[in-house]
Amino acid sequence: MVRAGVRAILAADPDIEVVGEAANGRDAVELVRRHRPAVALLDIRMPELDGLGAADEIRRVAPETAVLIMTTFDEDAYVTRALHGGASGFLLKTGDPRELLLGVRAAAEGGAYLSPPVAHRVIRQLGGPRLQQEIAAREHVDALSDREREVLALVGAGLSNAEIARRLHVVEGTVKAYVSAVLGRLGVKNRVQAAILAYEAGLVERS
Structure with a gap:
């Protein structure tokens, strides 16, 4: 039932083609070996x-x-192992179905996507309060404009582009442009790395 629901969501997007479906991990690996898809979506269990x-x-x-x-589980151990293992994103089944499409698109384009609750956990776990990290992060962030720092802080808080747009009272396209500019100026590859940098620089409240 879960696979059928996921397939239905993905198939509704004209830019996405589902090329295979597997009931277990070994079959999933074989399908990837055979079809070489841009993205493989895996359940932890x-x-x-x-x-x-x-x-x-x-x-x-x-x-x-x-x-x-x-997965339905967002324990730190799962998140850490998945990301350290090279995963491009971590999605919760309890999240908005639109996150599934956002995650697939981001991964296909070489980016990364984390459900907002997961993003917060990663920031808290990986952005340790080390003095050298904080100094380096602040030096990076100081190069940004006030608006860019504001956008970075909201990315660090785990907000999506649409949520940032509503918060700043701008259109989503403007937010996308700011996020791209911030990633480029900071020299980071994706939103996850930018969020960690925002945390280390003190733009996100530690919890």
Whole structure:
């Protein structure tokens, strides 16, 4: 039932083609080996080989395929292992279905996507209060304009582009332009790295 729901959401987007579906991790790896998709969407809890193990295998046999992890569980251990293993995103099944499409698109374009609750946990866990990190982060952030710092802080808080647009009373396209500019000026690859930098620089409240 879960796979059917995911397929229906993805199939409704004309830019996305579902090329395979597997009931267990080993079959998922074989499908990736055969079809070489842009993105593989994996559930953590799969029989024979769980999603994290399948992600490790996919990185080995098809490194060009981006991996998204989807689960109802958001424990830190899962998040940390998934991201350290090279996953391009971590989605919660309890999240907005639109996050699934956003995550697939981001991963296909070489980016990363985390559900907002997961993003907050990653920031808290990986952005440790180390003095050297804080100094370096602040030096990076000081190069941004006031508006860019404001956008970075909201990215760090786990807000989506649409949520940032509503908060700043601008159109979403303007936010996308600011986010792209911030990533470029900070020299980071994706929103996750930018969020961690925002946390280290003190733009996000520590909890």
